[in-house]
Amino acid sequence: MEKIKLNLFHLKAKEDLLSVHQFFKESIKKWFDNDEPKEDFFHIRSCPLCNSDRSELEYEIDNFSYHRCLECESIYTKPHLKDGVLDELYSDGTYQVYQDSLVKKGSKIRKGVLELRKSSQIENIINSDEVSLLDVGCGSGTFMQVCKEKGWLVEGVDPSPEACSEYDIEVYQGNFNEISFKKKYDVVTFWGVLEHLSEPILAIRKAKDILNPDGMIVFEVPSANCFMSEYLKKFNFSPTRYIESGRHNIFFLKKLIDQIAYELKMEVSLIESNGLDIQTILLEEFDQITTEKILNIQDTINDLLLGDHYRIFLTSQK
């Protein structure tokens, strides 16, 4: 399916990116004392993806230390935020600022282009008209609404009581790993969710448990092997996207995703990278010709699977 050359500034205004970035920087200050992580909020843990204790420092941003796991090569924050600290961000309204400023404003292009493409990608692989879908971390619910308009049966999960308030769609409020589901689904999706969780592997295993035999798991996660990550290693700064200090705590590697798929007796049907690296780094709007060249460079980076996010479709082994 054809890719979309996405202009970051059509989705999110520069001023909004900067102000939300600043807002979160302020809201996480309480977790530190003289730039040192407070024990009340942080703990040292092994790699959230493979459990190895061996790691080395990759870079430090906004007082967070990002380590590369020497076993699975993924990147994670060390020390790591304790369970519950992030949940508070979602339930106390802090995360709502992100929704209001960055998600809702770009909702037209999101719904008409991006979410539509996601659902079409699923449709192309699953080959069925009656799709039942569970969207974990459903947020505003736009993706589910697009699926619902195709006649699919959709349900969501989100820790926020405000989630999906604009649409008439059933949402389980709470932590996905703690909810017991009474039925199975054809598709379980995690759009930008696993990197926020303290136990992402448990969540993927759980998704497999509630999947119909020919079902599909779809997730989009920040990559640990991308242009942006290499850039940050050389030229340290605090980007308005990708890192999202305090919220993105795990960055995935393709090798590990293949391993997870193998363990679940699934296979990677489709993988693509959807980066917005160059525009995130430059954070400037240019004339049309320059913008086109920037989008072309990004497109090339994405084709090399080196964009800042992976989008992955796991299906049962044939």
Ligand SMILES: [Zn+2]
């Ligand atoms: Zn690891």
